[in-house]
Amino acid sequence: MERRPTFSGLFSCLLACLLGGLLACSHTSSAVGATVLPKYNISVNEVSVSGLSSGAYMAAQMHFAYSTTIRKGAGIVAGGPVYCSQGNVLIATGPCMADSGSRNLPYLSAVISIWSSNGYIDPLSNLASSRVYLFSGTLDSTVKQAVMNDLRSMYGNYLPAASIRYKNNLAAEHTMPTDFFGNSCSVNGPPYVSNCNFDTAGDILNWLYGPLAPRNVSTLGGSFINFDQSVFWGNFNPTAHGMASTGYAYVPAACAAGQACRLHVAFHGCKQSVAMVGTAFYQNAGYNRWADTNKIVVLYPQAGTTAANPNGCWDWWGYDDLNFPAKSGGQMVAIKTMIDRITSGNGAAPFSCSHWYDSNFWHVYYGRAYLGAGGQVYAVNSNQYLGVYSVVAFTDVRRTSPGYYAYGSCP
Template sequence: MSLLTTILLCASAAAAVLPLPKYNVSVNDVSVSGFSSGADMAVQMHFAYSKTIKKGAGVIAGAPYYCSQGNVTISVTACMLNTAPRNLSYLYSIINTWSSNGYIDPTSNMAASKVYLLSGTLDSTVRQPVMNDLHTMYANYLPAANIVYKNDLAVEHSIPTDYFGGACTFNGIPFVDNCNFDTAGAILSWLYGPLNAKNVSTLSGVFINFDQAPFWGNFNPLMHGMSTSGYAYVPASCAAQQACKLHIAFHGCLQNAGTIGTAFYQNAGYNRWADTNQMIVLYPQTVATAANPGGCWDWWGSDDLNFPGKSGGQMVAIKTMIDRIVSGNTATPYTCANWYDSNYMHVYYGRAYVGSDGQTYAINSNQYLGFYSLGAYTDVRRTAAGFYSYGSCI
């Protein structure tokens, strides 16, 4: 890395970190996409929060939902290198059970959404048979007409673009390759329908470096493997509170801003389309940890045993970011009607519920509160909208 690049990255990191604002976004216009571990995160969000991710998901080099089964060995063998089979029948049984007991939203919500899948023929990290099984899984829950599967592009493990990155045969940082194919445009056009032509010159909007700390729930010291700040691209029309859409783009392992700077959140191709189509693009960020040195999104349990469900640490954080932008519930100042009480009493008074795992979660936010017992005390806050959440007034 050159001295100039280092200086620019440091300057970027030192930019002012702002609270994530509320925008004029309908809950009907939310979608996700991701690459590699970010692809797995997009799949998790789509399955777990299908009531919220109504438009659907774009998946670049990802695995079936809950493919790892919470086991890191399975994640790097069956779910990446195809060195063992993926038991789809077993995964379906898990999904259907969770869908019926509330651990994830009912899978019936997914039928109206769309999915765009991309697997490079040269991908040596997430082999194509893994993506083939994801395609099969999605076809079990969505109409075939709602799924696009592009599996004929000669590209390694990367996000293909039509203007930025290395050679298509390169597998390495920043995992963005210039392959004369606009992946971001293909994903967004499929999820949202015909779009205005993208902006290939100066963008109209701004990049916001926003504070991720309010979304960690009661695990602030651990941060759920997430950075202290994330990024968002906000077109001028959206900043002016015109009606806009929301797309969440998840980076892959070794692809967060702390590792590759602006390469993903400024040059994966999403912002050019967002700028002319009244669309905010949210780029949440991870950070490397001892259990997860690559800064991957948690799709095998590195951060939380509840990683694939609505109560998973990273899952709740992203969902709460969506709530902030879409409904403003968490952006509305708390009434400071708070109760420092046992989790048993929080449940008794309807401020929390007991999940299928026997743990306690706040009503509406689904934020994890800890053990269900008289001896476990938590400070729960309530917004004017009746939104219960762990944490301080904001």
């Protein structure tokens, strides 16, 4: 299936800087002194994700693309429908945020169904056994409630109504609401964490995992680790792909000691990386207090900046990769490999790639790609569209893991 062309990096950069809001400038941190992300005693059955703003879009993308892995579900705070941007920054900053124009939900759902059928994402049928938590503040001036309403409708196609919780009656701006830290709830500004007398992180985790033990409201008993994200790009520089050199995780003492635990991946929003707001999100969004008493490792990957993404957002409109919402998307693969590294059931190797610059004819001949209907060529396993069957046109196809080929997802 052909995808709409994205805008140039320079145009995306200038437009994002002008529009601000969900998009905000950041810079990356150094991997010097960072540790290797450890494995813990965590089953793949206990994995969930959540995120705010661009992190909300990323969390939903991950949930749909990797529903075989993210089995517990997703928490979405101020996000919108999967593939809402259609790879177009103007759609991303228009209908997908400000509710100006149509998001064309039937089209998005049709595209996602095609992706599910051809393996570009995991089967949509997996979603039925997970749970979803949605949050939208009534004062949110960046991602309007109508956008979140469409995500609610999208999830309603695949999950029972009883598995979806939608909190949309709190007078909160574009922020991560807590009951102990941050700005006034009506403030739309750094660090985008606000004391709204409401524990969003706790609501998310209790919904996804079921009733939890009371949280720790005093000194945490676990520890924070700063880990190297570059290994998940095959030791290439992740800062070239909108990710910082290092990420963070909170590890309860019981998990560090080898006890059976769970994994929750929390994606910050734009303007929320450690480079921009320090520890505000990964230490004070509210997740760690619940994680400490319920044996949950919380992974906080870190986005960074590029010329096409000067704001440190997660890739939900294609600034780094045309395949941004798919299992083969660069950032998606990196985060999935982090999950594989942490969980006890799968010690996957770091993200890596090898290159073949060849025509689509020879990619098919050597088994790196296959010929679809109408003369279209797709990469093996990733099912990425590579163009028409031709002896002349040259395509860069990359092996990202044994038997798995992709286009444009690593240097």
